[in-house]
Amino acid sequence: MFRLRLFLLLLTVGLAAGEAFAQPRIEWEIANRFRLFKQEKQFRKLAEVFAALPAEDRKERPAFAFEDAMQRAAAKGTLGRAFGDRVSIARYGWTSAVTRETCFENGNHGHWKCKLDTGDQFMEPRVADVLARIADLPPALAGQSCRWVAAELTVVAPCATEVRLARRAFDKPFDITVTAANAPVAETRSVRLRHVAIVGFGDSFSSGEGNPDKPVELVDDSPSSYQASSSTNGRPRNYPRRLGGDHQRLGHPYARAIWLNSQCHRSLYSQHVRATLILALAHRDLAVTLTPYSCTGAEVQAGILGYYAARDDEESFYDASPQLMRYWRDYCSSRVGYSRFNNRGRGFDWQSELRDCKERARLKPDAVLLSVGGNDIGFSSVIAEEVVAKGDYGPFTEMLYELWLSQVATKTFDEARQAVRDLIPNRIGELSDAFRRHLDLPSSAIIQTGYPQITRSGGGSSVCQPSDAGMDVHRILAISKDDTGREAATFVPFLNQNIAAAVAALPEGRRWRFVDSHVERFAGHALCTAGAPADAPDRQISGAMQFPTYVGFKKPHHFLWEPFAPSEWRAYRPRNRWFVTPNDAFLTGHYMRVAPIGRGRTPYPPQDKVQPLLAATLGGSFHPNASGHSAIADATIPVLREVLKLPQP
Structure with missing residues (x-):
């Protein structure tokens, strides 16, 4: 434990001196950002396809490039289990797997009765799950355990994995800190979820x-x-x-x-x-x-x-x-x-x-x-x-x-x-x-x-x-x-x-x-x-x-x-x-x-x-x-x- 703390201290000094390692930082995002889709796993795949688009496409023609990429992925059968049978998706297109998993419900003629998998009511958004990870993780921490603190929530998980910070409130800023062996690894202040x-x-x-x-x-x-x-x-x-x-x-x-x-x-x-x-x-x-x-x-x-x-x-x-x-x-x-x-x-x-x-x-x-x-x-x-x-x-x-x-x-x-x-x-x-x-x-x-x-x-x-x-x-x-x-x-x-x-x-x-x-x-x-x-x-x-x-x-x-x-x-x-x-x-x-x-x-x-x-x-x-x-x-x-x-x- 002493050696780990010493390593982190030396790492911090080395970074200050301009060494090769980048400073560890926290990356975070709302897990399901399009609330009309009840299934987070489907949105996560959409986010993966969008992130893979060329930067110029995401800037100049994001909707067109995204639709083109999704239909090509559907044709190849690479959308994964979240979209069900690959043969069916290849024939009918990607929305065929999503339309019955939305917050529009014919039975009540509207959206008002729908509840998301976070427990949040569709028409009363209060909380969302956040996915967070450590970018530029020092190699010495790859096999270690990290402690995440977000307001009242504490999560302990391997440092190299993505963590879920469940039910974070909209428009209520909070800090996220990560430590390993009681030594600070990274932090981000005033995180705010917008809706x-x-x-x-x-x-x-x-x-x-x-x-x-x-x-x-x-x-x-x-x-x-x-x-x-x-x-x-x-x-x-x-x-x-x-x-x-x-x-x-x-x-x-x-x-x-x-x-x-x-x-x-x-x-x-x-x-x-x-x-x-x-x-x-x-x-x-x-x-x-x-x-x-x-x-x-x-x-x-x-x-x-x-x-x-x-x-x-x-x-x-x-x-x-x-x-x-x-x-x-x-x-x-x-x-x-x-x-x-x-x-x-x-x-x-x-x-x-x-x-x-x-x-x-x-x-x-x-x-x-x-x-x-x-x-x-x-x-x-x-x-x-x-x-x-x-x-x-x-x-x-x-x-x-x-x-x-x-x-x-x-x-x-x-x-x-x-x-x-x-x-x-x-x-x-x-x-x-x-x-x-x-x-x-x-x-x-x-x-x-x-x-x-x-x-x-x-x-x-x-x-x-x-x-x-x-x-x-x-x-x-x-x-x-x-x-x-x-x-x-x-x-x-x-x-x-x-x-x-x-x-x-x-x-x-x-x-x-x-x-x-x-x-x-x-x-x-x-x-x-x-x-x-x-x-x-x-x-x-x-x-x-x-x-x-x-x-x-x-x-x-x-x-x-x-x-x-x-x-x-x-x-x-x-x-x-x-x-x-x-x-x-x-x-x-x-x-x-x-x-x-x-x-x-x-x-x-x-x-x-x-x-x-x-x-x-x-x-x-x-x-x-x-x-x-x-x-x-x-x-x-x-x-x-x-x-x-x-x-x-």
Whole structure:
């Protein structure tokens, strides 16, 4: 013992004299910094992948580089036991192992009931476990035992191992000291665990539409004809079948796509999840609580402030309540008045009926992420006008419009521009009023993202040309007009500029931040962009624009498809396009329904001719894919850091 103390003394003297040994120091981090994930072991693997990224990537494009690295790791099967079966993860992507281990619980329609493995309530963050280690440990201490003291907590462990300092309180500074044989080894003063709460509101461009956490399971055998609803080269189209699907049912329940929230098509691939996850990965002293509420199809009035059913055929845990009501269900200490999930056709005035919370919960938001405006002006109606063929498909087209748009009218670009002028200023103003009344944070802490370019295929004036590339899932879908690509490329900045102007026109003190630095980054990654990076796994399949076509079989139970079999599709491999095509939507989300639309209508059988179109359009086509969401998140992260007063890398 005397020799050890003497060694430490000589070591200290040697260091002071500039010897080769570095001074031992304590490194520490919060163990699970993204509290939406209940499983610490899964976050630890994510942190390992993020830490291995090149420093330039972590600085300039952290979300995009992280997503690329995670999907490559999933393809190689190197994510480990925390992510379960490696074959399943390789096929479905890494979030398929995480989505059922989060603090969003359908059963209680929110996050408020969840408890983390530390015993901490999700909506009442008080403590977190800290992992600590000694960096530059002197060789003489490698086999010795060290005593760690953190406030009232004492841990004794081998000096060379990482220790867990359990249940350390947020925002209560404490010191950490390490000794060996009663001699000091290292210390760090005023350790402080930070916590931030971030709320996500918005539409399908922030819910993650088109990117289910676990894609559908399609099989190669017994392809379905759907009553020969489409044709290729004059032959009836045979479509891939969901596992267990036949003329009586859509398929096994476990074979359908799985979402964080199936009614809203809310996904862990969304830009809001990605931006906040990167904050948690990059800042080791910061724990992040994200409560996402975005919902596909949402508008300001129908969705954020008013009732909106989204996928109205969702039977389990149905919830059509406004996003602001869902917010109070989590952030108010009493849920009385916030658990009316269905308005049953009655009108709803948020100003008089959305009650103010009398007793706010301990947790308050530090920032709000927002994406809204596209549905308010009917952008999906413009897409339908541009990519759905008319002609001799009259009744069939009308059926699609009614299911896709809940209407039979489409909009031209000129009509959409007029809708932008007429509606956007008032909708932004109304939303500002609601946020001022219901959100306990400054407007400058609200960050809205603009909509990305969808048809700009390259630099300059390059745009997507007339083609059915990525849309040959059905003969009714294609870019058929010469000016569609150009019109879309000019409409997107027009919409963004008008949203930004409406925000800037708000009274002083009520203006929020508008981010659009990502918009033109999508040039060259448009809806029509084929191919994948040369080193991407399964690049020939993931970069393909053709829909798989059934061409027969060589022998029984050996079915042939071109250019690839449906079971070989990998939804989240790196690819050049950053949007979900109709082909992608069919193969990934495969949204189908048997429930009728409106009263007095008959159900749609599993083999009805409309089902392939529902799978191709309501499955999230024309939305950003996982890479696109990551690119938007990268534009959001620096602004979010500024709002939260976090250091930039």
